[in-house]
Amino acid sequence: xxxxxxxxxxxxxxxxxxxxxxxxxxxxxxxxxxxxxxxxxxxxxxxxxxxxxxxxxxxxxxxxxxxxxxxxxxxxxxxxxxxxxxxxxxxxxxxxxxxxxxxxxxxxxxxx
Amino acid sequence: xxxxxxxxxxxxxxxxxxxxxxxxxxxxxxxxxxxxxxxxxxxxxxxxxxxxxxxxxxxxxxxxxxxxxxxxxxxxxxxxxxxxxxxxxxxxxxxxxxxxxxxxxxxxxxxx
Numbered sequence: 435x436x437x438x439x440x441x442x443x444x445x446x447x448x449x450x451x452x453x454x455x456x457x458x459x460x461x462x463x464x465x466x467x468x469x470x471x472x473x474x475x476x477x478x479x480x481x482x483x484x485x486x487x488x489x490x491x492x493x494x495x496x497x498x499x500x501x502x503x504x505x506x507x508x509x510x511x512x513x514x515x516x517x518x519x520x521x522x523x524x525x526x527x528x529x530x531x532x533x534x535x536x537x538x539x540x541x542x543x544x545x546x
Numbered sequence: 547x548x549x550x551x552x553x554x555x556x557x558x559x560x561x562x563x564x565x566x567x568x569x570x571x572x573x574x575x576x577x578x579x580x581x582x583x584x585x586x587x588x589x590x591x592x593x594x595x596x597x598x599x600x601x602x603x604x605x606x607x608x609x610x611x612x613x614x615x616x617x618x619x620x621x622x623x624x625x626x627x628x629x630x631x632x633x634x635x636x637x638x639x640x641x642x643x644x645x646x647x648x649x650x651x652x653x654x655x656x657x658x
Contacts, residue, residue, distance in 0.1 A: 445554035465644050476548065476636055477589075480586045484644075522589065526648075532577055533602055534647060538588040 436536035439523055445543045452510040455538045456523035459504060463525040466499060467534065468508045471520045480508075480521075500507075518544045549573065552637050552650035560658055564625040567653045571618055571639030577601070578620040579640070579647060580612055582609055584633040593630045 469477040496509040526534040547612035549572035580592040591604035595614035
């Protein structure tokens with residue numbers, strides 16, 4: 435079955451860039467997503483990328499996709515303490531059920 | 547406000563009891579997904595409904611059941627509760643492939 439893997443933890447200093455990585459196994463993935471979860475809250479969709487794209491930039495966020503290696507990354511520029519959260523990547527295919535498979539999440543800690 | 551409403555926000559109950567969690571999807575969304583999030587298991591997919599019909603099942607225990615009603619709201623029933631069922635239960639909804647999920651803020655269940 436499909437599998438999505440992420441590293442568990444990342445610590446950066448405020449103002450630095452953060453890069454959160456994700457690998458997936460389903461070659462039929464059409465959409466790849468990044469979600470953010472702050473303590474005690476639900477998951478918030480941050481950004482997404484179609485599988486036919488290599489890169490997408492949205493303000494401080496840059497998503498890079500290497501489809502050959504099935505590797506997805508999320509770069510947060512000028513990381514702030516408010517970016518401290520758990521980040522989940524997810525992959526989905528263009529099916530009627532719109533099923534997404536989530537990674538285990540990466541906890542980002544931003545130190546002042 | 548994401549548009550996905552979950553009630554109650556918090557629930558404390560004793561072992562052996564039964565509870566019902568409720569979810570109202572975002573207006574226009576036909577699919578509802580239920581997830582369990584615990585500290586040691588991450589985000590676990592439980593079950594999906596699409597326009598009233600069960601579409602997919604994940605790691606849902608036999609003690610748990612769900613349904614989606616004609617008005618598209620959904621209920622997750624948890625019975626014979628055990629201490630290990632303590633977790634955050636999230637509902638998400640989606641309208642079509644590629645749109646991603648919109649998550650509710652979750653119900654925190656504590657079994658004592």
